[in-house]
Amino acid sequence: MLRRLCRVAATSWRSAQSNCHSPKILKQLSAAEREKFLNSFDVVFCDCDGVVWYTLRDFIPGSAQALAELQRRGKRLTFVTNNSISSVAEHLHKFAQQAQLHVLKVGRPLMCVSWFVSHYCWPAGTDCASGAGHLRSPAGDWLCWADLLPGDAVVQAAAARCWLPANAGGELVGSGLLTAIQPVSFGQPEGVIIRSLAELREAIFGGEPVAAVIIDVDFNLTATKLMRAHIQLQNPNCLFLAGAADALIPFGDRDIIGPGPFIDVVAQSTGRQPTVLGKPGEALRQLLRQHHAHIPANRVLFIGDSLASDIGFARASGYQTLLVLTGGSSEADLAKLPAGHAQMPDYVADCLGDLCAKPH
Amino acid sequence: MSTPQHILQLSAEQRRQFVDSFDWVFSDIDGVIYNLDTEVPNASQAYAALERAGKRLTYVTNNSVRTSEKTVRRFAKSNLQVAPQQIWHPAQTLVYYLRSIKFEGLIYIMASPQFKAVLQEAGFQLLDGPNHFIEDNYEDLARNIFDKQPVRAVVIDVDFNLTSSKLLRAHLYLRQPDCLLITGATDRLLPVGKGLNIIGPGAFASILVEASGKQPIVMGKPGRALGDMLLQQHNISDPRRVLMIGDMLAQDVRFGRMFGFQTLLVLTGGCTHDQLLAETDPELLPDYYADSVFDLVSVLAELVPKAHG
Numbered sequence: 032m033l034r035r036l037c038r039v040a041a042t043s044w045r046s047a048q049s050n051c052h053s054p055k056i057l058k059q060l061s062a063a064e065r066e067k068f069l070n071s072f073d074v075v076f077c078d079c080d081g082v083v084w085y086t087l088r089d090f091i092p093g094s095a096q097a098l099a100e101l102q103r104r105g106k107r108l109t110f111v112t113n114n115s116i117s118s119v120a121e122h123l124h125k126f127a128q129q130a131q132l133h134v135l136k137v138g139r140p141l142m143c144v145s146w147f148v149s150h151y152c153w154p155a156g157t158d159c160a161s162g163a164g165h166l167r168s169p170a171g172d173w174l175c176w177a178d179l180l181p182g183d184a185v186v187q188a189a190a191a192r193c194w195l196p197a198n199a200g201g202e203l204v205g206s207g208l209l210t211a212i213q214p215v216s217f218g219q220p221e222g223v224i225i226r227s228l229a230e231l232r233e234a235i236f237g238g239e240p241v242a243a244v245i246i247d248v249d250f251n252l253t254a255t256k257l258m259r260a261h262i263q264l265q266n267p268n269c270l271f272l273a274g275a276a277d278a279l280i281p282f283g284d285r286d287i288i289g290p291g292p293f294i295d296v297v298a299q300s301t302g303r304q305p306t307v308l309g310k311p312g313e314a315l316r317q318l319l320r321q322h323h324a325h326i327p328a329n330r331v332l333f334i335g336d337s338l339a340s341d342i343g344f345a346r347a348s349g350y351q352t353l354l355v356l357t358g359g360s361s362e363a364d365l366a367k368l369p370a371g372h373a374q375m376p377d378y379v380a381d382c383l384g385d386l387c388a389k390p391h
Numbered sequence: 392m393s394t395p396q397h398i399l400q401l402s403a404e405q406r407r408q409f410v411d412s413f414d415w416v417f418s419d420i421d422g423v424i425y426n427l428d429t430e431v432p433n434a435s436q437a438y439a440a441l442e443r444a445g446k447r448l449t450y451v452t453n454n455s456v457r458t459s460e461k462t463v464r465r466f467a468k469s470n471l472q473v474a475p476q477q478i479w480h481p482a483q484t485l486v487y488y489l490r491s492i493k494f495e496g497l498i499y500i501m502a503s504p505q506f507k508a509v510l511q512e513a514g515f516q517l518l519d520g521p522n523h524f525i526e527d528n529y530e531d532l533a534r535n536i537f538d539k540q541p542v543r544a545v546v547i548d549v550d551f552n553l554t555s556s557k558l559l560r561a562h563l564y565l566r567q568p569d570c571l572l573i574t575g576a577t578d579r580l581l582p583v584g585k586g587l588n589i590i591g592p593g594a595f596a597s598i599l600v601e602a603s604g605k606q607p608i609v610m611g612k613p614g615r616a617l618g619d620m621l622l623q624q625h626n627i628s629d630p631r632r633v634l635m636i637g638d639m640l641a642q643d644v645r646f647g648r649m650f651g652f653q654t655l656l657v658l659t660g661g662c663t664h665d666q667l668l669a670e671t672d673p674e675l676l677p678d679y680y681a682d683s684v685f686d687l688v689s690v691l692a693e694l695v696p697k698a699h700g
Binding site: 086224225226228230231235249250251252253254255257258261262278279282283285287288292293296297299300 | 427522524525526527529531532533536550551552553554555556558559562563566579580588589590594595598601602
């Protein structure tokens with residue numbers, strides 16, 4: 032999808048810098064321009080994979096220094112990641128390896144899909160219908176998810192069983208919500224081979240009805256899980272939530288298929304559109320806007336490595352955008368965008384470290 | 392564009408013209424002769440009557456899960472004598488196709504054990520998997536999807552145990568420009584009961600088509616490769632002399648229209664009368680329709696004695 036969207040026209044952004052629709056190259060800003068840029072935002076949303084660190088490797092050189100510089104300047108820094116494979120705790124542990132960073136001390140430092148989902152199903156401060164107690168989100172103060180769903184639907188999702196064909200289950204367990212939101216395994220136990228039509232039928236139609244279907248990255252996603260989701264979603268009261276919706280995920284030197292196409296299979300078969308709580312989902316976009324309710328959108332900078340999932344997503348909210356070339360998008364991808372394209376970033380940097388590189 | 396006609400509403404003269412207008416019958420099986428567990432009542436009588444009228448029958452199904460031998464045995468129980476060569480399913484079609492292009496090399500396959508057996512018996516070399524649980528980390532995923540073996544074709548058909556990691560792995564093989572993408576059954580939804588569908592193999596195959604940007608070579612209906620081979624193997628020069636019988640608009644009727652066959656839709660499977668009436672795409676509109684293939688019995692019964700007299 033990303034590639035297809037990018038394959039539009041061949042305008043080199045380097046040769047067309049004077050055009051106001053072309054991105055400014057961070058390294059080439061003068062000292063005065065750099066100061067002006069750094070003073071032009073108060074809130075920073077920052078992606079993690081491909082921006083702060085590589086998917087399999089370590090911190091991208093210079094990224095920790097750049098984040099520390101943003102914190103030193105008093106920017107409100109929040110990480111927005113589609114990666115629910117690593118838990119929030121693991122993410123924070125990774126940040127803690129960098130002495131100059133103080134991510135743990137920030138109010139709501141990191142948001143990932145599983146966290147969004149648990150809060151979507153369970154707004155902060157909502158009384159628990161199943162008697163698990165009065166739950167508050169760790170942040171406690173800034174999210175009101177109830178606007179997004181009719182109140183009774185939320186209660187239903189939280190009180191009834193919720194089916195999670197995704198790794199998000201682990202995060203929900205970790206956040207203490209398991210007593211309320213019960214991940215239900217599907218008819219076919221993990222790793223069991225289906226050999227007959229009867230077993231296939233049990234995998235698709237067996238088990239209890241669920242109140243919500245959630246699809247995110249699942250390394251063991253099976254066709255039968257999606258087929259079961261299709262059947263459960265015939266019930267119009269069953270919620271359809273999706274996490275990361277990337278069509279392709281950069282992985283080493285190539286792309287692998289992301290969760291997006293699997294979500295699309297169910298969306299097409301059921302004729303229902305999911306509430307997408309990962310980038311570039313509309314529901315997530317609304318939530319992020321609530322995060323800076325008193326700060327205008329043009330005072331927000333969004334930093335990411337994906338033209339579709341980060342830049343296009345952020346521009347639709349009116350944020351300033353910075354594309355870094357250390358992840359899913361290359362200079363060539365950018366060059367293919369026509370001037371003024373909806374995924375054209377305001378700024379480009381070879382890496383996040385360019386934020387604090389010495390101006391010429 | 393003419394409106395589809397119910398074969399029982401044809402006049403005596405129209406019925407005669409209809410019956411005389413074809414020599415070959417390509418018939419679907421599921422939704423026409425059988426549904427998942429049940430038989431369409433008296434369907435076999437229609438095929439017996441077609442044979443008595445001198446029509447040559449070929450069964451063209453998207454279902455490779457049921458072997459040709461099993462279909463022959465099941466037909467025999469309904470007193471239909473059918474030779475295995477009369478049954479075309481994607482696995483069998485793929486063997487014809489791979490031989491026709493003199494294919495050599497490794498095939499990565501996502502399909503049923505029955506499908507794989509047909510290819511193995513024909514001497515092709517197959518690779519599949521992973522068939523085990525993947526740990527929740529990218530390192531284990533990488534170990535299971537990155538593979539350096541020289542795969543020359545990726546095949547995807549019905550696989551009850553299809554996983555996302557198989558599709559991710561297939562997508563990586565397809566990065567090689569000379570690696571073929573071959574698909575079997577194309578159905579995006581499979582009817583399994585009244586008003587009840589399950590997601591079909593076409594939906595999963597389309598993930599690979601989208602991600603790889605490759606045009607698939609389609610062994611099931613409505614595949615061009617399938618139609619070309621059917622015409623060639625049967626030495627058919629005038630496709631108007633073929634009647635395609637099926638229950639699916641997007642598979643059977645589209646396939647028939649692509650090749651200029653006459654088309655008869657039966658309402659015993661994946662399409663209701665209301666859905667037929669609502670259809671506006673001329674490529675999906677059949678020439679004729681019937682409540683059941685059994686309706687052919689009365690159309691043929693009135694004519695056959697006369698034809699012999």
